[in-house]
Amino acid sequence: MLPLLIVLSLAPSRPASPGVLLEGATVYVSADAKPRAASVLVQDGKIVFVGDPAAARKQASNAAVIDLKGAFLFPGWADAHGHLLGLGKALETADLRGAADAAEAARRIAAIAATLPVGAWAEGRGWDQNRWPGGKFPDARDLDAAVADRPAIARRVDGHALWVNSAALAAAKIDASTAEPSGGRILRRSDGSPTGVFVDNAMNLIGKAMPAASAGDFERQILAAARACAKVGLTQVQDASAYDANQIAALEGLAQRGELPIRIYATVSPEASGLSGFFTRGARIGRGGDFLTVRAIKSYADGALGSRGAALLEDYSDEKGNRGLLVTPPERLEALAREARAHGWQLWVHAIGDRGNRIALDAFEKANRAVPRPPAGGDRPRIEHAQVIALSDIPRFARERVIASIQPTHATSDMPWAEQRVGPDRIAGAYAWQKLKKAGARLAGGSDFPVESENPLLGFYAAVTRQDLSGRPAGGWRPEEKLSREQAFALFTSDAAYAAFEEDSRGQIAAGFEADLTVFAEDPIVAQAQRIPSIPVVLTMVGGRVAYGGARTRGGAP
Numbered sequence: 243m244l245p246l247l248i249v250l251s252l253a254p255s256r257p258a259s260p261g262v263l264l265e266g267a268t269v270y271v272s273a274d275a276k277p278r279a280a281s282v283l284v285q286d287g288k289i290v291f292v293g294d295p296a297a298a299r300k301q302a303s304n305a306a307v308i309d310l311k312g313a314f315l316f317p318g319w320a321d322a323h324g325h326l327l328g329l330g331k332a333l334e335t336a337d338l339r340g341a342a343d344a345a346e347a348a349r350r351i352a353a354i355a356a357t358l359p360v361g362a363w364a365e366g367r368g369w370d371q372n373r374w375p376g377g378k379f380p381d382a383r384d385l386d387a388a389v390a391d392r393p394a395i396a397r398r399v400d401g402h403a404l405w406v407n408s409a410a411l412a413a414a415k416i417d418a419s420t421a422e423p424s425g426g427r428i429l430r431r432s433d434g435s436p437t438g439v440f441v442d443n444a445m446n447l448i449g450k451a452m453p454a455a456s457a458g459d460f461e462r463q464i465l466a467a468a469r470a471c472a473k474v475g476l477t478q479v480q481d482a483s484a485y486d487a488n489q490i491a492a493l494e495g496l497a498q499r500g501e502l503p504i505r506i507y508a509t510v511s512p513e514a515s516g517l518s519g520f521f522t523r524g525a526r527i528g529r530g531g532d533f534l535t536v537r538a539i540k541s542y543a544d545g546a547l548g549s550r551g552a553a554l555l556e557d558y559s560d561e562k563g564n565r566g567l568l569v570t571p572p573e574r575l576e577a578l579a580r581e582a583r584a585h586g587w588q589l590w591v592h593a594i595g596d597r598g599n600r601i602a603l604d605a606f607e608k609a610n611r612a613v614p615r616p617p618a619g620g621d622r623p624r625i626e627h628a629q630v631i632a633l634s635d636i637p638r639f640a641r642e643r644v645i646a647s648i649q650p651t652h653a654t655s656d657m658p659w660a661e662q663r664v665g666p667d668r669i670a671g672a673y674a675w676q677k678l679k680k681a682g683a684r685l686a687g688g689s690d691f692p693v694e695s696e697n698p699l700l701g702f703y704a705a706v707t708r709q710d711l712s713g714r715p716a717g718g719w720r721p722e723e724k725l726s727r728e729q730a731f732a733l734f735t736s737d738a739a740y741a742a743f744e745e746d747s748r749g750q751i752a753a754g755f756e757a758d759l760t761v762f763a764e765d766p767i768v769a770q771a772q773r774i775p776s777i778p779v780v781l782t783m784v785g786g787r788v789a790y791g792g793a794r795t796r797g798g799a800p
């Protein structure tokens with residue numbers, strides 16, 4: 243990482259905010275502009291000047307100066323589809339993969355436990371006794387040796403067994419007299435007492451005893467996830483978690499207290515009992531120092547391709563008779579699309595298979611006809627993932643003004659088996675980013691973290707190479723669908739801003755725009771492809787505040 247140098251101006255301070263001057267960088271003001279040496283002046287959370295360094299100095303004689311020492315300054319990058327709560331939970335779960343034995347796994351859980359409030363259950367996942375000396379299942383006593391002051395539980399690598407400590411056994415009131423549940427097994431010692439390992443349905447005996455997450459847990463996990471996102475250069479996350487009314491209230495509290503390090507564009511669950519209340523109250527639009535927007539609903543058409551839950555128009559190519567499943571009845575999606583449009587709210591529909599995408603497009607098309615003029619500048623419906631699309635449906639994205647919210651890393655994660663699922667014909671409409679773009683569709687780029695990494699440079703890399711991190715396959719998978727560097731840059735900046743109704747305030751570096759900025763140590767637009775994933779982030783600024791980076795601005799209130 244580049245060291246940052248702060249030069250404090252000696253000029254006398256004025257009552258007006260002197261701001262922060264970012265100097266010494268190559269600046270990309272937008273995806274369709276050439277990079278240039280320029281300075282960016284930030285005052286009161288906004289960009290007030292971008293251009294000639296000498297002119298900037300003149301305008302900002304007493305601003306704090308951040309010397310970016312040859313780094314590359316971009317509009318703030320955004321993730322158009324991530325799950326903050328899921329990431330926050332993952333950050334609080336010990337990763338037990340690769341642990342050499344039960345004792346090491348237990349120590350890793352203890353390290354996580356030490357970061358949690360007193361009494362909170364500690365969790366781990368990914369242990370595999372087959373890799374340990376002797377190959378025996380672990381015991382509650384192994385875990386007690388490291389974590390005795392609170393319940394601790396750890397899922398096996400396959401998710402089909404749970405290893406717990408004695409405090410968890412006590413909390414769940416499980417002992418030698420506990421009956422075997424159907425469809426599950428409690429491993430026992432010769433005297434009938436539980437060893438602390440629960441298989442399949444027996445895991446529910448422990449799960450039932452776990453306390454529900456508190457508001458404090460929620461806030462802690464959201465903040466940890468948001469900080470992790472700032473660290474990889476993200477200035478905003480469009481959060482696909484579909485929160486309930488209590489969770490939205492907790493997010494509002496964090497925003498009001500100024501605790502959010504980055505912007506959150508949250509989605510609400512359509513199952514939330516308070517949905518009509520959200521409509522009545524109206525959208526919450528965060529701007530400036532208010533980092534929270536709530537104006538979208540998240541629903542599901544179908545499942546996922548890997549587990550053959552994505553809804554297909556014809557059978558799966560690798561499983562006769564299976565066409566996947568619908569998560570929400572089409573009539574319900576149609577009603578939601580109509581309601582959202584009538585209230586000027588945005589509806590996100592998760593759709594992965596070609597049938598899931600067609601059902602979502604049908605719902606949006608009907609809503610567009612039923613409600614010709616939505617309030618609040620249009621509703622900009624979105625299909626999340628838009629993975630496998632019938633070729634005849636691709637033009638409908640542009641025609642019905644539906645945003646295809648894509649996750650480039652899903653393509654490179656799925657490429658080893660995707661064609662087995664859908665066969666050689668349907669694969670032509672799968673992860674078909676250039677076909678969508680050529681048909682006039684708007685895209686937005688995200689990662690779906692924590693399923694994939696939150697680092698947007700991995701998404702950028704996948705979009706421009708369609709290769710895994712070792713550079714395979716040569717030339718990229720179905721390379722005709724690759725995005726150019728400029729297209730991929732737009733995907734995570736201006737396109738993501740449009741998907742959040744923010745193209746006039748975010749996604750570019752221009753006077754009057756929010757001072758949401760991402761600074762990379764190397765230039766991802768020209769770097770050799772294999773270098774892109776490891777380019778360091780130098781600075782993340784959101785609303786003029788440093789969200790990540792070595793610099794602490796002093797001498798100016800940004």
Ligand SMILES: [Zn+2]
Pocket residue numbers: 323324325482690
């Ligand atoms: Zn998701």
